[in-house]
Amino acid sequence: MVKEKIGAEAEKCRLFAALAEAVDGMDEEGAVEAAHAVIDAGIDAYEAITGGLSRGMETVSDKYETGIYFVPEILLCADAMYAAMDVLKPHIKVRRSAAAMPVIIGVIEGDIHDIGKNIVKLMLEAAGFTIHDLGNDVRVSAFVEKAREVGSGIIAVSTLMSTTMPGMGRLVDALGEAGIRRDFRVMIGGGPISASFAEKTGADAYGANAMEAVRIAAAWQEAHS
Amino acid sequence: MIDQMTPAERMGAFLAGKDIDRPPCVPLILNHAARVIGEKISRYATDGAVMGAAHVAAYRRYGHDLITIFTDTSIIGEAMGTTLEFPDDDVSRVRVPAVVDQQDLDRLEEIDCRRAGRLPVLLEAVRRCVNEVGGEVFVSVCIPAPFSTAAALRTTAALARDLYRQRDLAHGLIDRASALTEDFATAVHEAGGIPALVDPVASGSVLSRKTFEEFALGGIRRVIERIRTLGAPGILHICGRTSTIIDLMADSGAAVISVDQIPLKEAREKVGWRACLMGNVRPTETLLEGTPDAVRAEALACLEDAADNPGGFILSSGCEVPIETPPENIDALMDSARQWGLR
Secondary structure, three states: OHHHHHHHHHHHHHHHHHHHHHHHOOOHHHHHHHHHHHHHOOOOHHHHHHHHHHHHHHHHHHHHHOOOOOHHHHHHHHHHHHHHHHHHHHHOOOOOOOOOOEEEEEEEOOOOOOHHHHHHHHHHHHOOOEEEEOOOOEOHHHHHHHHHHHOOEEEEEEOOOHHHOHHHHHHHHHHHHOOOHHHEEEEEEOOOOOHHHHHHHOOOEEOOOHHHHHHHHHHHHHHHO | OOOOOOHHHHHHHHHOOOOOOOOOEOOOOOOHHHHHOOOOHHHHHHOHHHHHHHHHHHHHHHOOOOEEEOOOOOHHHHHOOOEEEOOOOOOOEEEEOOOOOHHHHHHOOOOOOOOOOOHHHHHHHHHHHHHHHOOOOOEEEEEEOHHHHHHHHHOHHHHHHHHHHOHHHHHHHHHHHHHHHHHHHHHHHHOOOEEEEEOHHHOOOOOOHHHHHHHHHHHHHHHHHHHHHOOOOOEEEEEEEOOOOHHHHHHOOOOEEEEEEOOHHHHHHHHOOOOEEEEEEOHHHHHHOOOHHHHHHHHHHHHHHHOOOOOOEEEEEOOOOOOOOOHHHHHHHHHHHHHHHHO
């Protein structure tokens, strides 16, 4: 009995390591294979995501931050993570963990550059946040509408173009006009954005990169709970 | 603060290594030119007469040392079959990429760079500028480099995946793009312009050094070689971070290397003895959002770091001057170069 349990633990560790390595190694097939093995072995799917996939993405973001991985590598790691996630998702037992703040995320109106937004989304997701992804070229009114629906939480907005930056200030103003500004923390980021610009728009924070966005969101989460 | 030479005299002497009255100053005035004549970006981007008039007016307004014609990085991709959309008052974006799979690449037809897409718009703009002010200032066109064009043909995300999953397709795209870009550089030269290369997608913020070396450098080198054969100096601009690739940028054969997010001191240490550097007042923080004083302070810091670079130095913005930049900030940048000349 005890021996069996040790065997199961070892198998679990092995599979979580395989998931993490497949994500870090941009190996979509390997990730899917390991995810199926997790399900076949009767291992908890949620645990596999936090203990396997997220751990892999942590390594990936470390490599991104230290200049080992760049945008193509992040995309391929993300592909592997999402492919395994698709296998694991239907098996997750719903258990609301200590109410993670919802994050509404999108690229501001007029801009379709969404790689950066997707990386931030991915990192936030891996960190346990619930994401409402509005996609790219998102109208200010669509952000506000979603914010009303969600009630409270975090709004994360990005753009790669200087021409669409003013939309971010308009969003902050629109939240105020809708009377829900105080229910949301707003962070902005993207190529041309700066800390001083963020301050001017009235946003609560500027995320210089995906890791910083996660750190800010995690700090807000901690203050919240 | 009155200039002793015309921009053409200054740039000509500068590139020939002769004495000049003050450091050349070439803020990357691209789509901002439309604002100088109060025109919408969509008209500027699609009408060669408007584009030409905008750059002539911008030159007369600011007196910069090189006209830099450009509107978007997808224009060669568009000529090869990508469909763009044109927001009323913003730069175009990719709507339908030309190449979804290998068959699409094989099906791409031979392209006449003097007729395809909006390439004639750029050529028309060059001719207008040369006719009106060509006696006093050189006219350049910032042409998207092959890697950035491949991104416009495929979308950036698809190309990024190709680099690992369909390497042959990526190389094929870049080859085809290089051939057309070489042709177009020749057409620009024949219209009286100076072809320059811009490769924003190959930025060190996006690609690793290894990927840049394997996929982007070859295309750049090919086009720069053609440009140098035409007797032009070869100007290469890559925005974002470039610390990891600046030596490779110099290896491309470009005589002028225009940089964005890299300290000029570092750029100078790495390639200053074999390349003329150009840069790098921050476009958003300083030119768009800063005061004229902030622009002057940063411009002077750039000059202090690089004005005596052995390979030469051109004062510039790190990347495109943002469309809504206050004109007085561009004046402040130009005046910084003029003041430096008085020292």
